[in-house]
Amino acid sequence: MFAASKEFxxxxxxxxxxxxxxxxxxxxxxxxxxxxxxxxxxxxxxxxGYYIGxxxxxxxxxxxxxxxxxxxxxxERALGLAAFKEPMNAYYDAVCDLARRLMPSFETALGxxxxxxxxxFSHPTALLRPLKYAAAASNPQEGIMAAGAHSDYxxxxxxxxxxxxxxxxxxxxxxxxxRDVPHLPGTFVCNVGDLCERWTNGVxxxxxxxxxxxGACERYSCAFFWEPNFETAVEPLPQCVxxxxxxxxxxxxxxxxILGKYAETHSGIxxxxxxxxxxxxxxx
Numbered sequence: 001m002f003a004a005s006k007e008f009x010x011x012x013x014x015x016x017x018x019x020x021x022x023x024x025x026x027x028x029x030x031x032x033x034x035x036x037x038x039x040x041x042x043x044x045x046x047x048x049g050y051y052i053g054x055x056x057x058x059x060x061x062x063x064x065x066x067x068x069x070x071x072x073x074x075x076e077r078a079l080g081l082a083a084f085k086e087p088m089n090a091y092y093d094a095v096c097d098l099a100r101r102l103m104p105s106f107e108t109a110l111g112x113x114x115x116x117x118x119x120x121f122s123h124p125t126a127l128l129r130p131l132k133y134a135a136a137a138s139n140p141q142e143g144i145m146a147a148g149a150h151s152d153y154x155x156x157x158x159x160x161x162x163x164x165x166x167x168x169x170x171x172x173x174x175x176x177x178x179r180d181v182p183h184l185p186g187t188f189v190c191n192v193g194d195l196c197e198r199w200t201n202g203v204x205x206x207x208x209x210x211x212x213x214x215g216a217c218e219r220y221s222c223a224f225f226w227e228p229n230f231e232t233a234v235e236p237l238p239q240c241v242x243x244x245x246x247x248x249x250x251x252x253x254x255x256x257x258i259l260g261k262y263a264e265t266h267s268g269i270x271x272x273x274x275x276x277x278x279x280x281x282x283x284x
Contacts, residue, residue, distance in 0.1 A: 001130065018074065026051050026071050040149070043143070051127055121229065130220070133146045133166065145210060154226060170208040230254060
């Protein structure tokens with residue numbers, strides 16, 4: 001996966017533009033396209049990425065829903081790539097399987113019935129995103145970040161990182177304190193996201209993190225975002241609500257929630273996706 005990722009990101013800008021991110025959030029996102037901490041950053045993140053999702057065929061029942069569709073694969077022969085689709089698909093399938101095997105532990109920890117989450121992830125919005133961070137020095141005080149401070153949007157993130165330092169987690173928000181996340185060979189970095197915090201009414205807390213690079217070399221990672229079916233209703237679980245912990249979040253759907261999140265941090269495609277979602281939700 002990492003070898004295929006590096007080979008793609010080493011292509012020229014003109015070559016990479018042939019598979020620019022489309023309206024279904026599939027494809028290449030250029031350097032600076034995303035600003036994960038817009039209140040503090042003066043410019044976009046010094047990274048580029050490539051979104052890969054679950055294949056949804058034209059004419060299928062899900063065709064036409066926002067964030068659904070076929071993947072936007074590069075033309076390997078035309079671009080001279082040794083391989084991209086096959087290793088990415090193989091990795092995608094493997095981490096999907098890992099995520100499904102991890103969800104029963106969430107059910108046990110929360111006191112939920114067996115397979116509570118299974119039906120809610122029957123056709124998930126599971127996204128793989130290989131990333132390349134430029135050899136550019138971050139300066140948090142000046143608002144220049146490889147990836148701005150943020151928490152992930154979904155339920156679970158499974159992250160593979162290379163040995164290059166940069167990933168940090170926030171340990172004290174008030175004091176703005178951060179801790180480096182070490183690279184441990186053969187392991188993943190896993191964290192819960194905002195939707196999980198919302199679903200559990202704050203029992204599980206999403207992890208605020210950022211990437212700060214020294215600029216000496218490029219850095220590679222690959223994030224996998226495990227998120228539920230588009231129409232899934234999300235509100236605080238009864239097991240996580242009590243007199244001492246009243247519900248903190250109003251009911252929503254995953255689709256409404258995620259499009260709003262993307263619109264805050266990405267440029268380009270998500271206004272159209274949000275409009276499409278409004279049409280879908282207003283349909284009888």
